[in-house]
Amino acid sequence: MQHYLCLMKRKVRIFLFPFGFILGLFSCTQIELYEKTVTIPGHAWQSNFKPSFTFIIKDTTALYQPFIVLRHSDKYNFNNIYINLYIQLPNGDTIKRLHQDLTLADDLSGWKASGMDDIYEHRIPLGGPEPFKKGEFKFTLEQVMREDPLRNVLDAGIRIEKVK
DSSP states (O other): HHHHHHHHHHHHHHHHHHHHHHHHHHHHOOOSSEEEEOOOOGEETTTTTOOOOEEEEOOOSSSEEEEEEEEEEEEESSSSEEEEEEETTSSSSSEEEEEEEEEOOEEEEEOOEEEEEEEEEEEESSSSOEHHHOOOOOEEEOOSSSSSSSSTTTEEEEEEEEEO
């Protein structure tokens, strides 16, 4: 029985080695995308809860498209959202951008998002593609809606895509 187990372990190692090698090759390539979301505590986004996201830009020759990622239930009370985006640059300076009236739904077609059951996910572009300097960036989101807390928001996040 032990001989059989040793043979099986050996076969598994031989079988898995090529996959590990290939995975290792691809893990060394440059990332074309950054995406991270944070769960909103209690599904009620307090204005003082400001999720932050840190990422590093290495390729300064490319353009990057920033998005806000937002997940909410179908009980979300509004067809839009107002967000302050704080961008901490590699040199330490911080820029504040108000993104007002980001459309989530309209009266004709409903939610402008991909959905499953009663959960909807939006990926909303924040302006157009733009160049980034080399270094570490920190994006911080702040909801600035009249309702505080903003109920039925499940997750909020940032997505940065390298434009090809």
